[in-house]
Amino acid sequence: MTLSRRTVLGGAPLLAAAAGGLRPFAAMAAPDAGPLRAAMTGFTLINTLDPGKAAANPEFFIIWGIFNTLVKFDAKMNVVGDLAESWSNPDPTTWEFRLRSGVKFHDGSDLTSDDVVFTFQRIADEKFGSPVRRKMAPLISVEAIDPQTVRMKTDKPFAPLLTYLSNTRTSTQIVCKKAVLAMGDEQYGRTPVGSGPWKLTEWRPNEKLTFAAHADYFEAGLPRSPALEVMLIRDDSSAINALAAGGLHFVNAVPYGDTERVKRMASVGFSSMPGLNARFAHLNIQRPPFDDVHFRRAVSMSINRQAFVQAVVFGQAVPSQGYIPQAIGWAHDKEPRPYAQYNPQAAKAELAKSKYGADVEVVVYGLPDAWWKRMSEVFVDMVNRTLGTKFRVEFMDSRTHFQRWMANDGQCWPNGWIALCDPDEYLFDCFHSTGWRNFSKYSNPQVDSLLEQARQELDREKKGGPLYIQAERLIAEDCPSVFLMNTYSNSAVLKKVSGFDHTPFDGFGAQLASMTGG
The missing domain is CATH 3.40.190.10 (Periplasmic binding protein-like II)
Incomplete structure (x- = not known):
């Protein structure tokens, strides 16, 4: 899919x-x-x-x-209308959306273009502090043309816009202006009024x-x-x-x-498929020993990903060599990337090139629950067995783990991203020098350039896909993260x-x- x-x-x-x-x-x-x-x-x-x-x-x-959002994904991962019954792209930086008529919020009020404009004004307001404000920065204006028509303009062509307007992990769900103004932001978060x-x-x-x-x-x-x-x-x-x-x-x-x-x-019925996720060990490239690319490469090549998948999630994952999962087929690279392959001899050779030896101590901050715990333990065990290093795990609750990861306060965090639907989220957000998820401030001018070009290619499959693949190959050479696996999404229903x-x-x-x- x-x-x-x-x-x-x-x-x-x-x-x-x-x-x-x-x-x-x-x-x-x-x-x-x-x-x-x-x-x-x-x-x-x-x-x-x-x-x-x-x-x-x-x-x-x-x-x-x-x-609801303006658009959404259907079961086959195609974008279809949600609140928008139609849309057009009259020029590379302009998008117009025609809203459905008769849409009601839970309080009985009508949803109109004013609510759409208000939603994006909140996101753009620095004082409001939306986590996705930087992500939506290319959107420079949102205008109500009439009660059912919204016009959006970007500062330059911005190909991921439709995905970022979908009913996924985007924060672009349309809020009720009347209810927000009546309740205030804090109360609205506890008693939300949606459509x-x-x-x-x-x-x-x-x-x-x-x-x-x-x-x-x-x-x-x-x-x-x-x-x-x-x-x-x-x-x-x-x-x-x-x-x-x-x-x-x-x-x-x-x-x-x-x-x-x-x-x-x-x-009970069981359903399983590879999900839209990336599982990895994030490295603090600003702090020893991961400030050395040879040490990072050595760690990456010390992981037997097929065995890792079996040990951590009982085989229910696809070994990965990047963030972009196979479900986003047009931007997924199937060609082997040397530094993301298991190669003990090459790993030891890279370690020999590093300014750090095997005796360096590394603390890996792990999550204590379920397979996340095994993920950290198996990662540390494989690195130590292959390289003779002194990696060890310290476990902490998810809130502390994420806070320290965001603050870049530590050396290594096995973790993952889920519910992302666009290669821009995986690569620009995480590896562009200005990306909001780029916590360790990885910076490669060539990667930045490729990701900026990919953002502007409205023909995403033919022109954008190769740019994302090329950028991710360069990222894999730099190893700011150790790519591990793309886990299955498993659900059970009566x-x-x-x-x-x-x-x-x-x-x-x-x-x-x-x-x-x-």
């Missing part, structure tokens, strides 16, 4: 309770006639449901069901969120269930047990160690549930609108 060229050029119409186990869910009545019950597992911390402020994946998983299929009715932090169906939702027949409960379950296996007992309809992530067990469950479409980007909140418990 790949993102096609028409994805961008197709302007045609268009929760930490339950760690203790099964009991809270086994006690539930069979959910057939009641609300749809879904579990969001693993990382479940939610700080805000304001799209403009959201930063963590669990926040977006919920936001996707509360809000999506689900209206929030209760939020119990670290336990669950409850929703009612949006009666005036503009897509006929959706949502198919009258209500929704999203359980926030830190322990993935507890969610699987609850699903098997009939207390849940859907689990968004099946633990890699549980997949064979789930496949044997007569009442077989009696209908309407589930599995997509590489795991739409969760948006996916639930078409599902019914039967």
